[in-house]
Amino acid sequence: MFGYQNKVLRIDLTRKGTIMEPLNMAWAEKYIGGKGLAIKYLYEELKPGIDPLSPENKLLLMTGPLTGTPVPCSGKLAVAAKSPATGTILDCSIGGHIALKVKYAGYDAVIFEGKLSKPGYVLIQNDKIEFKDASELWGKGSHEVEGILVEKYGHEASVLSIGPAGENLVTMSCINSDYYRQAGRGGIGAVMGSKNVKAIVVIGTGGVKVDKIVDVTNRLTEILRTDTVSEDNMFIYDCGTTAFLEACNDGGILPKNNFSDTTDEDWTKYNGDVLLASKVGKRGCGSCGLGCGNFLKIGDAVCEGPEYESIAVAGPNAGISDPESIVKANQVADDMGLDTISAGDTIIYAMEMTEKGIHDFGIRFGDKEKYIEYLKLMAKREGVGADLALGVRALAAKYGGEDFAMHVKGLEYPQYEPRGSWGMSLAYAVSDRGACHMRAYAPNEEVFAASIPPYTAEGKGEMVYNLAIYNAVKFSMVICDFWPLSLERMTEIMTMITGKDWTEAEMNAVAERVINIARAFNQREGFNRKDDTMPKRLANEALKSGAAAGQKIPQEAFEDMLDQYYAVLGWSKEGMVPDTILCQL
């Protein structure tokens, strides 16, 4: 098939050796690339039960057949490993330009194995691989490290780096690229840190072969104009994800004070209009037509973003309404190499614990200075940060507050309140990496459209299945979330780029295979229905205000949704993938 380089770079960090091997094309036909193909490789190559922070874990960078082509919004990279936060499979998606450089260097995938004997970084210049000393970089923030390496290797270089959090194996640490783009969740930064890899620098100067280049270019130009940069999608260029803030507030799913309620009366102090008034720059990823990135500068706080998630957690969910503080929290978390969602959720859990007198973490709702200070302490595991770096699940086990410990499988909750969108509780529960909003985005159907009633279990199994199918194939093609292209368009593009005739049925089959193999990985690690949970708060406490006031999700309704979802996929009542499906993966 066209679009692939047919090459995997395998890097043995322990022996400082490299192997170039062919991409497994039989797997590529079944899983395409990105999310799906990365999970297939890990499923086949990782021994069950390994410690995610041991040299036995592997760190995968996986492109897809569209990467490096002019297909709009195809510039992201899948980064995958076994998660140290959850013990599940973990795949993340990072923007910027790193994916293109990996592909142009000649690789579909790069697999890091083993561990460097001391801190270093890996320099990939096309087919030349070097292992460099990073003793001068270790301990520095991600932003400084990227600046040093780009200065050293030039602007043709793209960099993946970790901050102090990744070095210190904090299981909510991320990997950064292009300063403000992250593979954010599940402690992927700690996997890189556990391998003593501070950074990965990639310089790629090659190209990608596609079928019928002239026809492809003409058709993609038309698609870009009519389907990508369309009137419907321009809110992404204009506002980025700040647009979700008002819609979530009005829709009753903007969480407040550690998910104790929704709808913040102060939201106009930090809404999209306020934040974007401080815009000082604009940016998009490689191959992007939408350019969602907005650089904001408020006082001495500057960052690209903040995205909806980072605003909501450092704003209303922390009882904070100061836009400068929200931007600063994003800037500090990125530089320290922390996932803004998990780190923020842990701080707001600590705020509620203190407010309720269960355990005094020394921080209360609204304490904006300490929010930022605590991020730094968590990354360095210093003072109270040593405790907080454990995350919500471990803290609840240690100190209590289980009723409002907002996580699934140890991954902290994203900022969409499920009591206003019941399907989201199911989506978080069955997501392959713990509570994640990127696997099936229920508000699209339940809140932002008038199509499906939000406060019922009826039909939610099938709804979440359909949303998960859509994202599974999209993320395996490695297309950005922000282009809501149809399955028909995805199929057309796959056929156009690879030269193989794809059908919508085949694309759906890929998606279902991806969901199943991710589940099979987790099943092999001991996960089943008992782990597909909903925080107790959602069943026990009704929302007090907002559009969803009075709503809670009865446990039996949640269990009903789980039953429905398992049934659609042909899984057992215990949520197990049967042998008849396993043997086809």
Add this chain to the structure above:
Amino acid sequence: MEVTISLRGHLIKQFGGEQERVVEVPENTTAEEALKLIGIDWKTARNFGFVAINSHKVLMTAQLKEGDQLKAYPKISGG
């Protein structure tokens, strides 16, 4: 009675690019009827999302009161 109708996203085309207008509507007008008065039929409008009265999502059949703000969103996607 007077209500404020506020539009988001591509819907602002209906107001010639303005986001908000004060509109005179009859008593007991529903959200659906108020939008029709300004030329938006939510059932046929492209990519229509939802409506909120005074920043609370409501059904299209919800009735407006004097001084209310009716907000109409296109469908947004992403996450």
